[in-house]
Amino acid sequence: xxxxxxxxxxxxxxxxxxxxxxxxxxxxxxxxxxxxxxxxxxxxxxxxxxxxxxxxxxxxxxxxxxxxxxxxxxxxxxxxxxxxxxxxxxxxxxxxxxxxxxxxxxxxxxxxxxxxxxxxxxxxxxxxxxxxxxxxxxxxxxxxxxxxxxxxxxxxxxxxxxxxxxxxxxxxxxxxxx
Numbered sequence: 001x002x003x004x005x006x007x008x009x010x011x012x013x014x015x016x017x018x019x020x021x022x023x024x025x026x027x028x029x030x031x032x033x034x035x036x037x038x039x040x041x042x043x044x045x046x047x048x049x050x051x052x053x054x055x056x057x058x059x060x061x062x063x064x065x066x067x068x069x070x071x072x073x074x075x076x077x078x079x080x081x082x083x084x085x086x087x088x089x090x091x092x093x094x095x096x097x098x099x100x101x102x103x104x105x106x107x108x109x110x111x112x113x114x115x116x117x118x119x120x121x122x123x124x125x126x127x128x129x130x131x132x133x134x135x136x137x138x139x140x141x142x143x144x145x146x147x148x149x150x151x152x153x154x155x156x157x158x159x160x161x162x163x164x165x166x167x168x169x170x171x172x173x174x175x176x177x178x
Contacts, residue, residue, distance in 0.1 A: 043172070046059075047062050054078065056077055057075050058071040058075060058150075059076075066171060068170050070150070070152075070169075071165045072152045074167065076147070077147045078145065078173070083178075084176075085141045088137050089136040089176060089178060090136065091132075092132065093112070093131070093170060094129075094171045094172040095168045096129055101155075101166055101167075102124075102125070108155075108167070111150070112132065113149045113150075113151070114140045114148055115147075146175065
């Protein structure tokens with residue numbers, strides 16, 4: 001799985017070492033309209049056509065066919081993997097911390113939470129590919145699904161050339177049983 005996340009994060013890093021330009025979609029939110037009832041998954045690539053059903057808030061449209069910018073606060077719902085309610089789980093977010101964003105905000109701390117209970121906070125002060133990972137206690141994984149909320153302490157506010165708030169570049173997210 002680690003190799004998958006490393007490769008998934010490589011493409012956006014190459015594409016975005018100096019920033020992003022071009023057309024930008026709208027944020028994925030609950031009000032996108034009716035969605036087909038697809039089974040939820042515990043491992044999700046941002047370019048999966050079914051991804052919007054699980055990206056609850058704070059994700060922008062897919063770019064370059066493989067990744068999405070996030071806002072400063074973003075949430076995803078994941079299927080609880082088999083055995084996780086007994087053993088606990090491991091949360092992973094494959095992402096790129098953008099040099100262009102860091103030039104303006106200087107550092108970013110990412111916190112993952114479930115049900116308002118923080119799992120982990122990690123600080124990034126250099127751009128590049130990262131896999132944010134956090135242990136998830138079994139007590140947080142008792143339902144069929146779990147909503148994970150991510151928050152950044154610093155995001156790039158909307159500006160004249162890009163009217164979106166920009167956080168990090170997400171390529172994949174997964175929840176695995178321990």
